[in-house]
Amino acid sequence: MSLRRRTLLSSGLAGLAPAFLSAPARAAGVSSGEIVLGTHLDLSGPAAITMPPIRNGLQMRVDEANEAGGIHGRKLRFVIEDNGSQPPQAVRVVDKLIRRDEVFALLCPFGSGPGVATVKKTVDAGVICFAPYGAAALIRKASGDSPLLFTANLHYDTTTAAGLKWTLAKLGSKKVGFIYQEGPFGDLVGKGVKEGLAAKGMALAAEAGYKVGDIDFSSQVARMRAAGVDLIVGATTTRETIAVAAEVKKLGWSGVNVLTASPGRAGTTLSIGKASVEGLYGIGGWRITPASAQGPALKRWSDSYRKRFNMEPDDVALVFYDYASWFMQGLQATGKDLTTAGLVKTLQASSFKGESSYETQRFKDNHVDPEWCRVEQVVDGQWLPRSEIIDPAKSSL
Incomplete structure (x- = not known):
């Protein structure tokens, strides 16, 4: 475990404690040319049939950022693991993401059971967990209401x-x-x-x-x-x-x-x-817009999705693309000197309305608000x- 993560653990992260705010500038998973992100999805279990849109929506937004030159010159490396909707398997892959890949953040990991089983391990390692798709209240409780957890799935x-x-x-x-x-x-x-x-x-x-x-x-x-x-x-x-x-x-x-x-x-x-x-x-919990009612921006997104994945886009792909966009917005706004504490503060003050949103939302106590x-x-x-x-x-x- 990195020195930075040991510093975060000893600080307790409670209320963004001073030790957290004054932690070293370089975060694990962040180098001069790269930001490492990860996630774990059900690629082989009972929900596997619904995973392609989730995976594609996330990957598309990451790829777009890289095609635009990255975030402040840093390219994004996105590591995707299979949790099979099984908590023990999720624990193993999260341990790998933290220890071997040294991810800076987990982006939209899937499943209530896997989320509850792994979120404490994630935040205790100083890793931001953004928009896990599962029972937000239970995942929040399991994290100890960590400031490193941001939940966007409605209760x-x-x-x-x-x-x-x-x-x-x-x-x-x-x-x-x-x-x-x-x-x-x-x-x-x-x-x-x-x-x-x-x-x-x-x-x-x-x-x-x-x-x-x-x-x-x-x-x-x-x-x-x-x-x-x-x-x-x-x-x-x-x-x-x-x-x-x-x-x-x-x-x-x-x-x-x-x-x-x-x-x-x-x-x-x-x-x-x-x-x-x-x-x-x-x-x-999100807007579904028929193809006949799509505006220019959504049509461009749909056309790009078809070209990238050779399949029709759907609402789930767009939702996870929007979750990733909110996170990318936070990375960009935090600036070149990217730290965990800096991104947490940026996200807590942010607001967002994507093509899938009913209305603008923000974070209140690190949970999306209002729950339209x-x-x-x-x-x-x-x-x-x-x-x-x-x-x-x-x-x-």
């Missing part, structure tokens, strides 16, 4: 509560069921479901869990039907959201709506699920807005 509980309150008010749902992934993700969405129901004086009519990797949801949907629910809320990612919606259609069950929490509301859900997800509701979200529905193969843009902190429906 699953607050956004679910806001989206559910709107849905109950507008659809008039009377009995609500909950299908959830067992573990931290399902727990947080469940917290939001209960909060949203409590605001309306309601309680869950039925609930059913599933394990990561499950593909048959017939028993969970059957339990919802037996309870006579008219709204199913899902703590489900892309594949599981499609499976639940498809099972509802397979049964010919009318008079029930399905609302997925934010991880299941994505363009990939449409491209894979097709007719089976028609009518599905979702809580959106919106309830949308699949109509003729497109996500269309149903609610206004909602700030969960001010939602009163």
Whole structure:
């Protein structure tokens, strides 16, 4: 471990302590000609099917920076490792990124379990962790609320509560069921479901869990039907959201709506699920713009993505491109004398609005604010807005 990282560890980093602010100018992973960045994604596990857009969006922004001459003359080296959505595997690859690659920062590592398992190791080593894609509240807690962690993924509980309150008010749902992934993700969405129901004086009519990797949801949907629910809320990612919606259609069950929490509301859900997800509701955490409505800047980005990767761009690729852009904005604004402390201060004072953003956001206590979200529905193969843009902190429906 480098001398700088031992200095950071001994300082505790609490509130950007003086020892942290006065640490040596040169950060690990930063040389006169290079900045080393890393990430760990699920390239071989249950979420691997959704990884190409994430990987491509990040890589595209890194490549663009290098093509423009780098950041203050330093080229970016981006090291990508496979965590397989398995916490033990994530621990091994993060140890490699820190010790062997000596990364300056981790950019958008994937997964709640891998994030919780590795974030303390990351920040204790003096490495910035920017915009991990997972349960932000749990990752923040695991880090000890480190100033080196910046979370941009919306809280699953607050956004679910806001989206559910709107849905109950507008659809008039009377009995609500909950299908959830067992573990931290399902727990947080469940917290939001209960909060949203409590605001309306309601309680869950039925609930059913599933394990990561499950593909048959017939028993969970059957339990919802037996309870006579008219709204199913899902703590489900892309594949599981499609499976639940498809099972509802397979049964010919009318008079029930399905609302997925934010991880299941994505363009990939449409491209894979097709007719089976028609009518599905979702809580959106970012803007999805159809090709027919794209402005000049987004069209240029889409054309560049196609040329680079020989595939169609989607909303997820754009979101992770925007996360990387916010980080690059911070690197650029920090200046030539790049230090961990300097970048932390720059990011804490920054704001950003990308092509995927509903509105401008900033960091409040190192978490993205406001947590803009919106309830949308699949109509003729497109996500269309149903609610206004909602700030969960001010939602009163």
